[in-house]
Amino acid sequence: MNILETKNLTYTYSQGTPFAHDAITDVSVAVREGEFLGIIGHTGSGKSTLVQHLNGLFRPSSGQVLLNGRDIWENPKAIRSVRFQVGMVFQYPEHQLFEETVAKDIAFGPKNMGLSEEEIAARVQKAAEFAGLPKVLLEKSPFDLSGGEKRRAAIAGVIAMDPQVLILDEPTAGLDPMGRDDLLEQIASYHRERKNTVLLVSHSMEDIAKYSDRVLVMNESRAVMLAPTAEIFSHGRELQQMGLQVPQVTRIFMRLRELGCPVNDSVYTVEQALAEIRRAAGTAPSKSLSAGNGGESRD
Numbered sequence: 490m491n492i493l494e495t496k497n498l499t500y501t502y503s504q505g506t507p508f509a510h511d512a513i514t515d516v517s518v519a520v521r522e523g524e525f526l527g528i529i530g531h532t533g534s535g536k537s538t539l540v541q542h543l544n545g546l547f548r549p550s551s552g553q554v555l556l557n558g559r560d561i562w563e564n565p566k567a568i569r570s571v572r573f574q575v576g577m578v579f580q581y582p583e584h585q586l587f588e589e590t591v592a593k594d595i596a597f598g599p600k601n602m603g604l605s606e607e608e609i610a611a612r613v614q615k616a617a618e619f620a621g622l623p624k625v626l627l628e629k630s631p632f633d634l635s636g637g638e639k640r641r642a643a644i645a646g647v648i649a650m651d652p653q654v655l656i657l658d659e660p661t662a663g664l665d666p667m668g669r670d671d672l673l674e675q676i677a678s679y680h681r682e683r684k685n686t687v688l689l690v691s692h693s694m695e696d697i698a699k700y701s702d703r704v705l706v707m708n709e710s711r712a713v714m715l716a717p718t719a720e721i722f723s724h725g726r727e728l729q730q731m732g733l734q735v736p737q738v739t740r741i742f743m744r745l746r747e748l749g750c751p752v753n754d755s756v757y758t759v760e761q762a763l764a765e766i767r768r769a770a771g772t773a774p775s776k777s778l779s780a781g782n783g784g785e786s787r788d
Contacts, residue, residue: 491558492686493520493543493575493654498552500538512538514710515552520654520688525680527697527718528690530707531732536690539707540656543688544575557653573602576652580659583639586631591622591642594631598650616649619682621675637668641675648679654686655679661696669693673700694736698722698757706731723755738762 498516503509513535520526530536541547542554545561545568554561561571579585588594592613599609617627620641626634631642640660647655657676661669677700680687691697697704697718704721706714708731714721722728725735725743735743736757742765746754752769756762 490522491519492522492556494518494553494555494558495539495542496553496555498539498542498554499550500542500547501550504550511710513542513707516712517552518705518712518715520686521703523684523686524702525677525687525689525700527701527704528688528707529692529694529697529704529733534707535710536705536707537658539712540577540658540688540690543654543656544577545571546577573598573650574652575654575656576647576650578644578647578655578657578660580662582643582647582660583631583636585646586639586643589630590628591617591631591634592627594642595627595646595649598646602650612649612651613645616645619648619675619679620645621671637664637672640664640668640672644672644676652685654688656688656690658690659692660689661691661693669696676700694722694734694739694757698736698739706733718757719755722757725754 495516495518498513499511500513501509501511516535516539528536528540538547542549545554548562556571556574561568586594588597595613595616596609599612604612613627614624617624622638622641622645626638626642631639634642644657644660655676660676661672664672673696676687676689689697689700701718703716704714704718705712706721706728713731714724722735722739725739728735734740738759738761739754739757742752742756742762743754745752750769753765756765
C-alpha cells in the first residue's frame with residue numbers, strides 16, 4: 490500500500506519572471522507504507538525541494554501530492570494537520586530549538602496538536618527514548634547540550650508528534666563519524682519498532698546502502714530511478730555519470746571487475762563484499778544480490 494504519492498509534480502521557482510526555472514519537473518513516485526526510502530542526488534537535483542512538498546511546506550506549481558490517497562491541498566486550511574502526519578527534520582535542526590528546557594521543546598508539537606498534558610508527557614518521554622536522549626537532559630536548557638544532543642532533541646520534537654511518515658533531510662550533517670553512526674542507528678531502531686515510513690535524504694551512499702529498502706535517485710530536477718537498493722547500486726557507472734559517488738565497497742568491486750576478477754560489482758555493503766569474495770574464491774555457494782533489502786522491483 491502506498492502512503493505517499495506524487496503525480497506529475499512540478500515546482501517552478503520565480504514563476505512568471507525571466508528567472509523562472511524548475512526545481513522539480515514532472516515527478517511521479519510512490520512511497521510504500523512502512524518502508525525506509527533513501528533519496529539521493531547531486532546538489533541542486535531537487536531532492537530537498539521534493540521532500541518539502543510531501544508535508545505541504547511548498548505548494549506545487551502543477552501536479553499533486555497524495556497522503557493516504559488524498560490530495561494534501563484539497564483543503565488548504567487543513568494543511569497544518571498534514572504536517573502532524575508527515576514530520577520533517579531539516580538539516581541542522583538544532584537551529585530550531587528555542588524553549589527553556591529540552592522537555593518543553595519536545596512538547597511543542599504535541600501541544601499544538603491539542604493533546605492532554607498526560608499524553609504530552611508520555612510522548613516526550615517516549616520520543617526522547619527513541620532519539621537516544623537520556624532522561625537527565627530533559628530539564629536542561631537545549632542550549633547547554635552538545636551538538637549531537639541538540640540534534641537528538643530536535644529529532645525527538647518531530648517524533649513526539651508520532652507522524653505516519655518521518656522525513657530526514659541530511660540529519661547527520663556536521664556530526665563526527667561516531668555521532669553520525671549513533672544517530673542513524675537510533676533512527677533505524679525507531680523505524681523497526683514503530684514500523685512507520687522513513688525517508689532519508691543523504692549524500693552518504695554508505696548510509697543509504699546500509700539502511701534503505703529502496704532508493705529514489707533525483708537528477709536535474711527529475712526522478713530517474715526508484716528501485717530496491719541492490720538494483721540501484723548495480724547501476725554504479727550511471728550513478729557516477731550523474732555526479733554521485735557509489736559506496737566505496739562498490740567502487741572497489743567495480744575496479745576488480747575491470748581488472749578481470751569474476752566478481753559481482755553490484756556489492757554495496759561490507760557483508761555482501763565478504764560473501765562475494767568467498768563465492769568468487771569458491772569457498773561458498775553463489776548468492777544472488779538482486780534481492781537486496783527490498784526484493785525485486787515492483788515499480
